[in-house]
Amino acid sequence: MKKTIALLLFILVATFSTWAQNAARLYEGCNYTGRGFQLEVGQHRLYQMKIGNDRLQGIQLPNGIKVTVYENDNFQGKSKTYFNNQPCLEPEFRNMASSIIVEYVNGQPGYNQNDSVAFYNDCNYRGFTRSLSPGIYSGSQLGELKFNISSLRIQSNLIVKAYLNNEFNSGIAVTLDNTNPCLPSQYNDKIGSLTIEYKPNNPGGGNNNGGGWHPRSYATFYSECQNEGNSLRLQPGYYDGSKLGILKFGIQSIELPSNLRIRAFLNTESLSGQSIQITSSSSCLSVQYANRIGALVVEEISGGWGNNGQGGGFGNPVIQLYSDNDYQGQSISLAPGTYPMIAALGFPDRSLSSIKIPSGYRVVLYDQPNLRGASYTLTSSRMGLNLIGWNDRASSISIYRD
Numbered sequence: 001m002k003k004t005i006a007l008l009l010f011i012l013v014a015t016f017s018t019w020a021q022n023a024a025r026l027y028e029g030c031n032y033t034g035r036g037f038q039l040e041v042g043q044h045r046l047y048q049m050k051i052g053n054d055r056l057q058g059i060q061l062p063n064g065i066k067v068t069v070y071e072n073d074n075f076q077g078k079s080k081t082y083f084n085n086q087p088c089l090e091p092e093f094r095n096m097a098s099s100i101i102v103e104y105v106n107g108q109p110g111y112n113q114n115d116s117v118a119f120y121n122d123c124n125y126r127g128f129t130r131s132l133s134p135g136i137y138s139g140s141q142l143g144e145l146k147f148n149i150s151s152l153r154i155q156s157n158l159i160v161k162a163y164l165n166n167e168f169n170s171g172i173a174v175t176l177d178n179t180n181p182c183l184p185s186q187y188n189d190k191i192g193s194l195t196i197e198y199k200p201n202n203p204g205g206g207n208n209n210g211g212g213w214h215p216r217s218y219a220t221f222y223s224e225c226q227n228e229g230n231s232l233r234l235q236p237g238y239y240d241g242s243k244l245g246i247l248k249f250g251i252q253s254i255e256l257p258s259n260l261r262i263r264a265f266l267n268t269e270s271l272s273g274q275s276i277q278i279t280s281s282s283s284c285l286s287v288q289y290a291n292r293i294g295a296l297v298v299e300e301i302s303g304g305w306g307n308n309g310q311g312g313g314f315g316n317p318v319i320q321l322y323s324d325n326d327y328q329g330q331s332i333s334l335a336p337g338t339y340p341m342i343a344a345l346g347f348p349d350r351s352l353s354s355i356k357i358p359s360g361y362r363v364v365l366y367d368q369p370n371l372r373g374a375s376y377t378l379t380s381s382r383m384g385l386n387l388i389g390w391n392d393r394a395s396s397i398s399i400y401r402d
Helices: 002-020 139-145 241-247
Strands: 023-029 033-040 042-044 058-060 065-072 076-082 099-104 117-122 126-132 135-137 151-154 158-164 173-176 191-198 219-224 228-234 237-239 253-255 260-266 275-278 293-300 319-324 328-334 337-339 354-356 361-368 372-378 396-401
Touching (some): 033 099, 126 139, 135 241, 151 158, 219 241, 228 241
Antiparallel strands (some): 023 058, 042 099, 117 151, 260 275, 260 293, 319 328, 337 396, 361 396
């Protein structure tokens, strides 16, 4: 009996320790006092922070984790990134956090939608800071960083194309592919706009086997037909309008490798609403799609959109989701696979009300994106989800064939 109890305690401690390595610990008081909250890797708006609004005073960080705190909700306003424990935040950032991003310092196995570059207005990573994901940023989007960048930290396999003395992503540009504690005088405080993208292919290097994302697998988007004009390389991930920068509603041609596909959202900057699926390169998009893409998802084909069973690992759609009870309303058919954001499939987020599941299949619903939060497993069809407390609640989903 004692051995059993000891084994259970060991498992609990080991599980907690592993989980804690992927989370920050936030405190309402300095010196790690007051109420504390674990916040896992991810982007956390005001309603997701766990800690109260404007209550953050101390932070504990495991190795490999960093935290960026923002003055306002939705990652807006003044911000600062921390890479080490902070027993007591400086007065300027104490009791001001309204949204928080927790992420890996050097990326994580597979692709990481939180890959970013941190820019600072002083050398040695000091002063005002802002972390930017892959995208195109004009001078107006850089805000306080416009002509005010002196150092930068580059995460993962990203590169920065920095335009000197120009706010509109044109003219003389330099490529920065390494972290730099102090830019040389010819670049320092002269960057007026920039593009962040993934490093280009290295022919003959590596493969895509063994699961996870190969760092050289990306789609390339262009502002003009025939793959000309401003361009942006994006690895698999979710990109709303803010991440597309000047390519938002400005994409005219696409280079797409055979192992990737795109869900492109038309006339909207969010990952919802009318969308089209793109599975091959296009040297010039048709008039009904050109300059109308405001947000997009890049995904590996083996993940399966599950819409038509056409080759390449798409599979046959077998599960039907409905936005209303009794199998009514907007619907979508899905094949076995994992779907980190239901909204990215063109089905409204948190609107699932009934579901058809054939025999031999299992569906797991999650109430947060990226297969997080509370979950519920279904093995048979449901004409309504009210009785189990899951009506209009699901945000991501996994489908298995048992």
